[in-house]
Amino acid sequence: EAFRLTGTAALITGASSGIGAATARRLASQGAAVALVARRTGRLEALAGDITRLGGHALVVTADVADEDQVRRAVERTVERFGRLDIAVANAGVMLLGPLDGADTAEWRRMIELNTLGTMYTARAAVPHLRAAAGTGPRHVADLVLMSSTAGRQVRETNGVYSAGKHAVGAFGEALRRELTAEHIRTALLEPGAVDTELPWHNRPEVQEAMRERFARMRRLHADDVARTVEYIVTRPRHVAVNELLVRPTEQQ
């Protein structure tokens, strides 16, 4: 069944590449108007062009999700433009790996400020609008999708801070779920395994090398494999809430 999101508006953070870009395409293909949020404006504009050519509606919002004011303004601009916000996908993230001993603590701050606090800011800014959307409009339900990771459940050597930040997203999301579900705001935690995106390639060269070896032993997920799970979560009937979804490549242990 096509166009299950007609009349809705969705905001996706980290929409300039990888999972976020694929998710924006998927939600737009179901008829949602999409707000594309990230720092690289050129990439967002190219994606918005694709979506528009296919008959969709897209808004480019350049913002640093680690900055609370910028997140709040991004949400406000989305609601000004589309009149509503039915779906928020808090996806922007970085993954900087390495042993804790001797670590560069600037990398810790980047991860916690974006992956954890940025996700919290996104939820904080979106919820009043999600509440309004759940009360009116085509679906009478709203969705908040939080991007965690297998690292939000499984700790490995060299991913201590990334993993801690994603565990925190899980705890935050469960509290929000309990607070909001009676209002028909569904909170979903999505935990992908290894996905073929730009994410690993922001690491130091020696970490990249280790990742290349690990990936050589498995066929990773495509960004669109994860985008389809977001599409699934937000297109369930009003009485069905997917609270948590863990999706690994078949070959990942």
Ligand code: NDP
């Ligand atoms: P990418 O690196 O391809 O995408 C990350 C996105 O986040 C980009 O759009 C980037 O845009 C955006 N971003 C980074 N920093 C900021 C910032 N300060 N403000 C706003 N946006 C920012 O990686 P993925 O698509 O893989 O990652 C998306 C999410 O999925 C992350 O939360 C990641 O932790 C999670 N994940 C990924 C997995 C994987 O194996 N790839 C596995 C499990 C979870 P820009 O640079 O333009 O700002």
